[in-house]
Amino acid sequence: MVKPINMTIFDSIKEDIDKGKYVNDQLLPSENTLVETFNTSRMTVRKALLKLINEGYIYSIPGKGYFVKKKEFNNYLLHYNEMEMYGEGSQEIRLLSVDIIKPNVDLAFNLRIQQNKRVVAIKRLLFIDSNEAIYDEKYIPYYSGIPIVEDEIHFSSFPEIISNKTSLFNMTKKLNIKIEKSNNEIKKALKLDVLQPVMIVEQFIYDEEMEPIGWGKTSFKLDYFELSAKLLLNK
Amino acid sequence: MVKPINMTIFDSIKEDIDKGKYVNDQLLPSENTLVETFNTSRMTVRKALLKLINEGYIYSIPGKGYFVKKKEFNNYLLHYNEMEMYGEGSQEIRLLSVDIIKPNVDLAFNLRIQQNKRVVAIKRLLFIDSNEAIYDEKYIPYYSGIPIVEDEIHFSSFPEIISNKTSLFNMTKKLNIKIEKSNNEIKKALKLDVLQPVMIVEQFIYDEEMEPIGWGKTSFKLDYFELSAKLLLNK
DNA sequence: TAGTGGTCTAGACCACTAG
């Protein structure tokens, strides 16, 4: 149970960076210097350095050396699953409808398709403690995801639905979080007052060529909206 | 400019996983098998496998082998800097006050300190296109971050302020995003109507022992709130 | 006991950097 040499080297350099011995973009000791310092082989030194690169502490420039990487303080990890918003409170998901529709102007624009193409529209309503809380709309171009199986879409998040529907290697996604005035459909479903705004989380899903393959809009009654995100260091 | 062997192996296994040849938690070929398949040395095979581990595609169990890792679809990368919310529109940051205060009950609770301890309170107001848009409050226990230099705090995000103030090795942070009724101070600063709610982004900053070293509350006029987040695969 | 992944060594050749 002794600590491996590569871990010793890793910890040593990491501590030097944390303590400020080496600062931003400063040159670190070369591989050969570290081989002598730690009395080990070059591959062992490289193992430690590669780990430091992977964890975002340093970067390398071939021919020059290894350098301290500037810390990124403003990136966070956000876990978002619109179908799993609340740990506390009873939750019920009602699948309102699954339709094949012709898109309106906005929807055609968001999915970058012609208005005469067809789109699968999925609408769901989430109840929290028996109150209407979240109204969820998803739109998928018809050709990209047939057939639709109700069981698969009832409880799944949008990325999960899409990945079941397509043989997708890699998808890209984007979330937008904003406040909007609600339309009549949403007002009715969530039993809102006339002027009450809703929190909107928009999801855009793209395939590997950045073509849209899904657009979603989740409307939260304000009382039921809360998100949290954790620090993601050095990424 | 030939592709290194380790990259060939990496690409090959990655493609097999993407195409569904290997599925969740399925055992991959052993290192020795891959050595034969690709007619190379074990260290080269390991380099490819380590890269696959680092990118979240596979995991290893010593004595057993390498396995396909389940994809995580619901994690996003959120870049949040309360002092840089808008690319478009002119922006002005006004430093309202920097005070040493005694915390009230809530603040003492959030910073987990006694009410007789002192706290540095920083208040800033952001104007977007000359309109009051964002009201920002930051609280730091006095002992952890003296002295306060105005130039350093005027334009910096909270994590940046904290990291300047402390010789911190590693901080942990958490964001909460929610809607709240605004208090009178915020109503006045943002020129809000009586009933108008505000969007709140709360920041908790902890040291390496998870002791709070900063608490922040940023209040957004609803018209000026928008966040976006990008997909972060396999993390 | 045979097979697995984890660590480590002592070499090699390469392209690139910078004086």
Next chain:
DNA sequence: TAGTGGTCTAGACCACTAG
């Protein structure tokens, strides 16, 4: 030209797994 990091080899010993 000396030094740098990137790739690769052919070995070694280890702890752990599972029949």
